[in-house]
Amino acid sequence: MDSLEPGQPSSRPHWSGATREALAAEFLCIGLSYRTASLAVRERLALPEVEQRELLKRLGQAPTEALLVSTCNRVELYLAAPDVAQARQRAREELGRLGGPEVLDCLYEHSGEAALTHLFRVASSLDSMVLGEAQVLGQVKDALERSQAAGTVRGELARMFAAAFRCARRVRSETAIGMAATSMAGAAVALASKAAEGLEDKTVLLVGAGEMAALAARHLKQAGAGHIQVVNRTRSRAEALAAEVGGTAYPFEELFTLLASADVVVSGTSSPEPLFTRENVAEVLEARRHRPLVMVDLAVPRNIAPEVGTLEQVRDLDLDDIQRFVAHNEAVRAEEARKAGVMVVEEVTRFMRDRAVREGVPVLCRLRQRAETIARAEAERTIASLGEGLTARQRKSVEAMARAIVNKLLHEPTTRLRTLEAGQDGERIAGVVASLFGLEPH
Structure with a gap:
């Protein structure tokens, strides 16, 4: 459909x-x-x-x-x-x-x-x-x-x-x-490296220690980031991630103190409100003496308010920017x-x-039960009408003939329903079978 x-x-x-x-x-x-x-x-x-x-x-x-x-x-x-x-x-x-x-x-x-x-x-x-x-x-x-x-x-x-x-x-x-392929975090680090003209001699402030931030940290390490600073509300998680990538963990309360010396910020927390606003970032910029700052936002909702990108010294990159960057690298x-x-x-x-088999088989089972019941009743009626002169072998022959008719009649529809080609509606066909033969559901 x-x-x-x-x-x-x-x-x-x-x-x-x-x-x-x-x-x-x-x-x-x-x-x-x-x-x-x-x-x-x-x-x-x-x-x-x-x-x-x-x-x-x-x-x-x-x-x-x-x-x-x-x-x-x-x-x-x-x-x-x-x-x-x-x-x-x-x-x-x-x-x-x-x-x-x-x-x-x-x-x-x-x-x-x-x-x-x-x-x-x-x-x-x-x-x-x-x-x-x-x-x-x-x-x-x-x-x-x-x-x-x-x-x-x-x-x-x-x-x-x-x-x-x-x-x-x-x-x-x-x-x-x-x-x-690279993860979205990997693409973000590659884009940050491009914007910062390399990460080898840069201080990177990583905000968050969840799955996305952890992926970004590993890519930062692979990219040769000079110094990785990890900040997270749960200090133990920041310390574990920092130890993994050879960085340093800091208390969350030092976020804006660290921002003053960072070259690149990568943020990926689950905060429902922006951590970085135009006002609180502008205050820090005065102490940076016009050094450029690259800020990459991996979060939804955003950790970095869109207005931060209007500040003269800041290059703000979000998921839409990462999407455009990735679009250029998909040909491979x-x-x-x-x-x-x-x-x-x-x-x-x-x-x-x-699924067609699952839907169809119960209907076929009921159809076979109905057919066998009818065949058995008709065989018994035929045997009774022929009187007492039938031998046991003749009786069995009549019963076998009735069963053979059922098997031959149902063989083709059973096979076809079990081997439906893609796109055929097995559920609809099963419904038609049930409707035509008046099969009561179990």
């Missing part, structure tokens, strides 16, 4: 009564990313974990399942729902309420097989700002764990994401897409990305075929 346009109803037929069990939930992905929304818009949906959990519980009430992927580059809701139109409407209402009307203009939507393809590409880092980065797979796995903990992921989404992880592992092992990975794209198609086909 193609991406769902706003206002377009689901194309799924509405079976009723005995056939309803044959219809499983349909998949829907709705969200925004660095491709469709600026950093300022993405910040509006950078929700704390408590609010993420509340959103999931509102959207993931049975029979609907819900999962939220929230990173600095994307916010996406994945839903599995029998009524995809209703799920879509509720998701748009929630996202609009949380982020404002402007968010709705940046949303993209994928349903059915298109939603699967999108997820598989995301997990395989084919839709990342930095093509081939390894970090996104861990982020998607974390999203699954959070949604499972919230109780909003059950059978359908769990199978969908397990298949996406299998696809990502295959892409990572069978292509070289990750060999030439284009061929590997093509190979990976083929693998995604193969894995989506595999998942859809397996």
Whole structure:
């Protein structure tokens, strides 16, 4: 199924009564990313974990399942729902309420097989700002764990994401897409080095000690940064990271004292408000005696207020700048990305075929049971009508003939449903079978 346009109803037929069990939930992905929304818009949906959990519980009430992927580059809701139109409407209402009307203009939507393809590409880092980065797979796995903990992921989404992880592992092992790739943190360090004309003799102030900041610290070390100063609200984490990269840890309270002597600042904390504003950075600049300062912001919401970049001595770089930098370096990975794209198609086909079998086999089992019951009754009636003169062998021959007719009639539809080609709707076919033969659900 193609991406769902706003206002377009689901194309799924509405079976009723005995056939309803044959219809499983349909998949829907709705969200925004660095491709469709600026950093300022993405910040509006950078929700704390408590609010993420509340959103999931509102959207993931049975029979609907819900999962939220929230990173600095994307916010996406994945839903599995029998009524995809209703799920879509509720998701748009929630996202609009949380982020404002402007968010709705940046949303993209994928349903059915298109939603699967999108997820598989995301997990395989084919839709990342930095093509081939390894970090996104861990982020998607974390999203699954959070949604499972919230109780909003059950059978359908769990199978969908397990298949996406299998696809990502295959892409990572069978292509070289990750060999030439760098993480977003790595791209940020490369951009900082370019802006500062090298890092070898520079003092770098690293603010934060979380996953993104830790990645940046390792890239700073590899880039030969002269001196790495680590500041974090939790002193022990700053000390551990500083020890790993040969830097020095400082109390968070010394942040602006250290800023006065730094050449480069890399900030990646989870602070909901900017740490650096035009006013507090301007105060420090007076003591720097016109030395330039490069500031790189890895956080969403931003740690460095946009107005800081208007200061004469400051070069302020954020995720949008990193995106533009990365765009110039993707040609090397284009061929590997093509190979990976083929693998995604193969894995989506595999998942859809397996799902069709899961949906179709119960219907075929009921159909076989119905056919065998009828054949057995007719065989007994035939034997009774022929009287007592039949031998035991003749009786068995009549029964065997009835069973053979059932097997021959059902062999072809069973084989065809089990070997559906990609794109065929196994759920719909199963529903048609149930409807035609009046099969009651178990």
